Amino acid sequence: MTSIKIEIAGETFDAHLDESAAPETVRKILEALPLEASINSWGDEFYFSIPVEAEPENAVEKVSVGDLAFWPQGRAFCIFFGKTPMSKNDKELIPASAVNPIGRIEGTERLKKHKDGEHIKIKLG
Numbered sequence: 675m676t677s678i679k680i681e682i683a684g685e686t687f688d689a690h691l692d693e694s695a696a697p698e699t700v701r702k703i704l705e706a707l708p709l710e711a712s713i714n715s716w717g718d719e720f721y722f723s724i725p726v727e728a729e730p731e732n733a734v735e736k737v738s739v740g741d742l743a744f745w746p747q748g749r750a751f752c753i754f755f756g757k758t759p760m761s762k763n764d765k766e767l768i769p770a771s772a773v774n775p776i777g778r779i780e781g782t783e784r785l786k787k788h789k790d791g792e793h794i795k796i797k798l799g
Contacts, residue, residue, distance in 0.1 A: 676704060679799035680753070680779060682713065682720075683792040688799065689742060689779040696731040696774040699744050703776065708797040709751065715790050716770065718756025722794060723749055733772035739764070740782050743773035751796070755782040 680687040693700045703709075703726055711722035730746050737743060743752040752773055760768040779785075 675777075676700075677799040678707070678777075679797055681795040681797075682785070682788045685784065685788075687779050687781050687784070689777060691742070691777040692775075696728075696744070696776055699726075699728040699731050699774045700776050702726045702728055703744065703751070704798075708795060710793065710795045711751075712791050713788070713794050717758040717761070718754070718786065719758050719767070719769070720753040720755075720785070720788070720794070721745060721748065721750040724751045725749075728774060730772055731774045733774050735772050736766045736768055737773065737775070738767060740778050740780070741767075741775060742777040742779055743769065744776050745769065745771070745773045747771050753779055753785065755779075755785040 675690045691700045713720045737754045741754045
């Protein structure tokens with residue numbers, strides 16, 4: 675596991691990337707760090723395009739609060755902190771389509787105050 679820092683509009687979150695499920699995807703993301711973008715939201719999911727291309731790698735169709743994932747179809751980094759528009763409950767969150775599991779973020783309750791267009795930065799932590 676590799677520790678990273680995720681900063682949204684000046685607020686820092688501790689997170690880690692876990693190579694166990696999608697090692698090739700995580701390797702490519704680590705090589706691309708640091709990353710900066712404006713966030714988009716889809717329900718309680720933040721996502722943003724990153725300069726990484728990866729095929730589906732042990733892709734999953736359900737995630738949990740706090741999961742970090744890479745969305746191959748949209749070449750996007752995803753942060754799940756609550757229900758998406760496709761989720762039926764708060765336990766099983768459903769992405770737009772299958773995502774590669776890449777890690778976890780702490781402090782998900784603090785993510786709810788952030789919104790579309792805010793600046794995000796991801797770096798080694």
